Amino acid sequence: MSETLDLSLFVRRAGDGTDHMDLAVEGVNCAGCIRKIESGLKQVPGIVDARVNFTNRRLAVGWRHGAVRPADVVEALARIGYRAYPFAPERVDGDEAAQSRFLVRCLAVAGFAAMNVMLLSVSVWAGATDMTPETRDLLHWISALIALPAAAYAGQPFFGSAWRALRAGGVNMDVPISLGVTLALGLSVVETINHAEHAYFDSAITLLFFLLCGRYLDHAMRRRTRAAAGNLSALKADLAHRFERNGEVVKVPVAALKPGDRLLVRPGERVPADGIVAGGASEIDESLVTGETLRRAVTAGAAIHAGSLNYAGTLTLRVTAAGEDTLLADIERLIEKATAAKSRYRRLADRAARLYAPVVHTAAALTAIGWLLAGPSAHDAIVIAISVLIITCPCALALAIPTVQVVASGALFKAGVILNAGEAIERFAQADTIVFDKTGTLTLPEPRVDVAAGTDPALLECAARLALSSRHPLAAALAREAGDRVPYPGATEEPGLGVAAMIDGVEARLGSLAFCDTAATPDTADASLIAFRHGAHTAVFAVRQALRADAAEVVAALRGLKLDIRILSGDRPEAVAPIATALGIHDWRGGLKPADKIAALAALEADGRKVLMVGDGLNDAPALAAAHASLSPISAVDLAQARADGIFLGERLAPVWHAVTIARRSHRLMRQNLWLAATYNAVAVPVAVAGLVTPLIAAVAMSSSSVLVTLNALRVGRPRPVMSQEERR
Amino acid sequence: MIVLLYLIPLALGLGLVGLGAFLWSLRTGQYDDLEGAALRVLSDDDL
Numbered sequence: 164m165s166e167t168l169d170l171s172l173f174v175r176r177a178g179d180g181t182d183h184m185d186l187a188v189e190g191v192n193c194a195g196c197i198r199k200i201e202s203g204l205k206q207v208p209g210i211v212d213a214r215v216n217f218t219n220r221r222l223a224v225g226w227r228h229g230a231v232r233p234a235d236v237v238e239a240l241a242r243i244g245y246r247a248y249p250f251a252p253e254r255v256d257g258d259e260a261a262q263s264r265f266l267v268r269c270l271a272v273a274g275f276a277a278m279n280v281m282l283l284s285v286s287v288w289a290g291a292t293d294m295t296p297e298t299r300d301l302l303h304w305i306s307a308l309i310a311l312p313a314a315a316y317a318g319q320p321f322f323g324s325a326w327r328a329l330r331a332g333g334v335n336m337d338v339p340i341s342l343g344v345t346l347a348l349g350l351s352v353v354e355t356i357n358h359a360e361h362a363y364f365d366s367a368i369t370l371l372f373f374l375l376c377g378r379y380l381d382h383a384m385r386r387r388t389r390a391a392a393g394n395l396s397a398l399k400a401d402l403a404h405r406f407e408r409n410g411e412v413v414k415v416p417v418a419a420l421k422p423g424d425r426l427l428v429r430p431g432e433r434v435p436a437d438g439i440v441a442g443g444a445s446e447i448d449e450s451l452v453t454g455e456t457l458r459r460a461v462t463a464g465a466a467i468h469a470g471s472l473n474y475a476g477t478l479t480l481r482v483t484a485a486g487e488d489t490l491l492a493d494i495e496r497l498i499e500k501a502t503a504a505k506s507r508y509r510r511l512a513d514r515a516a517r518l519y520a521p522v523v524h525t526a527a528a529l530t531a532i533g534w535l536l537a538g539p540s541a542h543d544a545i546v547i548a549i550s551v552l553i554i555t556c557p558c559a560l561a562l563a564i565p566t567v568q569v570v571a572s573g574a575l576f577k578a579g580v581i582l583n584a585g586e587a588i589e590r591f592a593q594a595d596t597i598v599f600d601k602t603g604t605l606t607l608p609e610p611r612v613d614v615a616a617g618t619d620p621a622l623l624e625c626a627a628r629l630a631l632s633s634r635h636p637l638a639a640a641l642a643r644e645a646g647d648r649v650p651y652p653g654a655t656e657e658p659g660l661g662v663a664a665m666i667d668g669v670e671a672r673l674g675s676l677a678f679c680d681t682a683a684t685p686d687t688a689d690a691s692l693i694a695f696r697h698g699a700h701t702a703v704f705a706v707r708q709a710l711r712a713d714a715a716e717v718v719a720a721l722r723g724l725k726l727d728i729r730i731l732s733g734d735r736p737e738a739v740a741p742i743a744t745a746l747g748i749h750d751w752r753g754g755l756k757p758a759d760k761i762a763a764l765a766a767l768e769a770d771g772r773k774v775l776m777v778g779d780g781l782n783d784a785p786a787l788a789a790a791h792a793s794l795s796p797i798s799a800v801d802l803a804q805a806r807a808d809g810i811f812l813g814e815r816l817a818p819v820w821h822a823v824t825i826a827r828r829s830h831r832l833m834r835q836n837l838w839l840a841a842t843y844n845a846v847a848v849p850v851a852v853a854g855l856v857t858p859l860i861a862a863v864a865m866s867s868s869s870v871l872v873t874l875n876a877l878r879v880g881r882p883r884p885v886m887s888q889e890e891r892r
Numbered sequence: 893m894i895v896l897l898y899l900i901p902l903a904l905g906l907g908l909v910g911l912g913a914f915l916w917s918l919r920t921g922q923y924d925d926l927e928g929a930a931l932r933v934l935s936d937d938d939l
Contacts, residue, residue, distance in 0.1 A: 194932065195935075197932060198935045215925075216924060216925040217925055217927045218924070218925045218926055218927045218928060264918065271911060271914050271915060275910065275911040278907065309904070
């Protein structure tokens, strides 16, 4: 069947008669790839522009309107050897990119102003004795000329946020920042008018520069996690076969589906959207949806959910809910409730801010009152009080957490963990209990062939090569064992039965037991069977959910971190028991519905535990949202990934261990940084209260504390190999 | 101290040129693909 692919959803029309599309590209990892893709695409007539962005593995293509179909671009890339998936960047990145550019512009302006004002200030400090008062005033006025407009521009992120917080009746970290900067600038102008010796223009603008560094890092980290997650969702985006009005079948991205569409779902394909079976009969595997590994038979009229795998026959499906709506209504309700509960979590930075602002403001007020009572003029008392506000401005505090988060998210990325939220690091670190889902989490997402002892390797190779010609999921598992990846010529598939081909002049068959005329071997209760016959030789292969290769090792190592490990599965208890035994996990429960999982988590939280939930299915999504922290494998359904705090890549379980250890290390450093900032204040505040702070001292103290905190954050380091506590000693 | 009258504007002017250059490079997307730029050097063909 020749099919057309409709990707018009992703094409943007530019004003100059060209069309543009963005794609996430798989497998770009060297300079050669960039060149191959760009020059390869530019040879296609009509394509005017192709540019690979290596940093985020994306490709921007432009062509003259009407000259090329978007599907041709994907096809051209496939010919060169790259798989590419279109996506709509504005839907993925939102306005984050514009915000980030604005922050960099603020940073540049603040940096320029800080350097030039500092140049003038250093002259004042150095020439303190033999500089005439007129020259000093001139330098102060020039400083004001630079600093005031620069602060008005570069301070916008802080002033805006502080104003919003005040209007909402609260106080955030930006309130003391805005107050400190404004007062410092105002005081300096007044002092300059009065021909005073000290002005604080340099402090105010350097402060803004450091604070913007912290703000930008925070933002860059959120953008990076967002970009990686955006690529992932594009890479995962499946295609659906949709019936058009004229009866033709067209391939469309799942995002383009609408309720009422009629789809064709062939054996071996995932169901792309929720719907009702309109025709055909088949067996579907709903393990991603419910965790149940037994297959369910469906016929016309049955409701099936997105993410189920079609095993046996071709189905016609009428879509009832697509895209964002693709989920069970009650699961959605559960998620909403669970998310509301979690948003009560307060970040470390916010808790510090809540403590910080009142303390600083009280200290400044007490200083002013104290000096007024002690005798000097009101002018001196106010100058000293403002110097307290300047020196306590939370430079180091603003860098303390974002710097650690950026370094930690880099380390986690190397370990194969992509974060959905920055504060997830704090929550991973606090976890004392890990709850695993079984299917697809502790086990591999795809079933594996269990090769029994005594199987003839030549027979296995034959069967595996023949399996390459079949679309059936069991055959796909068998095909992974094939050493030679070339399918046998002339293989024919009989839907619902199996494949047959002539091998060395003898007919070979692969498929159901009846199709191959063989008998089942005993002890296959928890496995699906696929049979093979080649002439007189027969074999029966058991295909079952296999544990991730390092599952036992990682579970042992996690236990070494004093974590309580449990399993909550939606699968039958008989299927969970052997897994739990193999991993040595005593606390396990099977046959749980989504609501049961939430209830189990609520019971654990009521015990005062902080739970890290690791799961992949639609049935896990509410639990992932409810748990204190959560992780999902990359193979998970979109909904579960969207609810998890992080996603881990690959076929190993080790990233879970890395997530916990790196998060704990980072959390320790975050707290250390907060203490460093507090110690700095403990030293600097008495000096300021005593009225001894000059602009020079303020500049040195603020810069050195910021640099110290940043250097400390670098100690998060790289991921270390998995090992249990005993091995490390 | 007459020297200050042209040295300070000169210093400020140089600073502004730097700021302008940075903002220009930002607007033209020079920082969009930092890792790719390092690799593009390795391909021989100019255009």
